[in-house]
Amino acid sequence: MTPDPAVESLRINPELVAEILCRFLRNELRRAGFRHAVLGLSGGIDSSVVAFLACRAFGPENVLGVTMPYKTSSDATRRDSQTVLDQLGCRTLNVPITDQIDAYFRQFPDASQMRLANKCARERMTVLYDQSAAFEALVLGTSNKSELLLGYGTQYGDLASAINPVGDLYKTQLYELAAWLGVPESIRRKAPTGDLWIGQTDEGELGFTYAEVDRLLVLMVDHRWRRSELVSHGFAPEFLDRVATLVRRNHYKRRMPVIAKLSQRTMDRDFRYARDWGT
């Protein structure tokens, strides 16, 4: 039987990937003039993988893992992030965000769950950036390719970072990398959740599993299959249209704000320099 091209394309050599990503992390940190890295730990697979990579790349003494629970954060979240921190032996900090979030929402008691979730994500971002100044560190991003494509993240919240080692890996691929890195099984086995509210899971909220959507995304995005080809391959039209719409609608989250052009040279349009310019 011919192998499924989607499954083939999602395969990674985790050792090779880890090698490239650790070098990438060290390289970017050095270029920016830093020796330390800071990241938020949720107890999920993405931040755990980044924590493992960072500790391999920089040594655990140069990595600060910050847990930032809100009052509704589940026990599993707290327990799993602690497991990672204990296993890695990196520096740790616990900064509960309940007080500031609740103080803000006292003024807006009717705010939706989504507003609360986004506010929490942005609060965690400001904590990480403040801690990055205190620890003289760069903030590591933990958004994977599936989330970035689907827009499943908070702009200027969990999507914000200085460098992101896992942004070109689909969730499916992260599981493979996580196993190779030795991320605890309890984390690899549980349902992905942003712990945005009690009982929330990514796949419940999205309405499909990462395993399903990654198979579609890799063919649609990486291999540029046309809609008709995807349908012939067995993807339900409603499913792929829904995913295509998510990818398109959320593109703004992947870009800098649009700047109205007036002059000869405008940032990112015809003022083009590599970020690593001169390093």
Next chain:
Amino acid sequence: MTARLPSEPKPAPAPGGDRRAGAIRVALAQIAPVLADRERNLPLHLAQIEAARRQEADLIVFPELSLTGYFVRDMVPDVALARSAPEIQRLLDAAGPAALVAGFVEESPQHRFYNAAFYAEEGRLLFVHRKVYLPTYGLFDEQRYFASGERLRAFDSPRFGRVGLMICEDLWHLSAAGIMQAEEIDLLIWIANSPARGVGGRTIATAETYDHLTRAFAQLLGVVVILVNRVGFEDGLCFWGGSRVVGPDGRLLAQAPMLDESLTLADVDLAELRRQRTITPLARDERLLLTLEELHRIKRGHYDS
């Protein structure tokens, strides 16, 4: 800990023993240039040249755009050099009797900018190749910044025979390889800035492709292929290195490490050219006039109707 980023290039030990008659010692200078900073890249070159000369290299090869780095973008006019620039002369002087290949942004008298490479021997500039095929797709945008070279020509080296000097994408076009064959080259120097893509296999997929291509060109053209690719990162892109020398029988004669900076030395026996061409005389049997006729016919069909 597998992730080690060496700060100093570590020369591989020189091939042991005396060189056989006809053998040349090639140094593959697999460096990680600083992006758009000629002032820092010049001493990097000088150090490599000195190390290569200490190991009695006859030919020292640097990667594509070795003096500037790859994603130069709007810095292209700022880092460009005329081929008569004193910086280039300094490199030629440092190389002394060794032949030298390096990549730079060339500014023509008409102020066009080229992704170019020079070949020098005995302190004299013998040849400059301007990259013809500028990739402008996917992650590449070279045509936005560079003018395209208009010549695909080989040249004669007093020491090594007839030489083809190609830059990266040039040799992703079979026509360029075909012209080099028609030029009857002995040595194909291929310098590159190849970024890693594809991590599902044993090694980086791009590296695997270059492995196929270098072996195929060496065998089909009956030449020695010297590939020098850079290492290091630019804006998240990983240049994979893996520079190599392949003999005319397609055998890998030397290989630099993947991902690490290195100076790799290889002794290449040019007498192998004769042996291989005796066994498999492909270039001898090439039908240049037939090829030309067919190309003319195709041209008439495509362009003259």
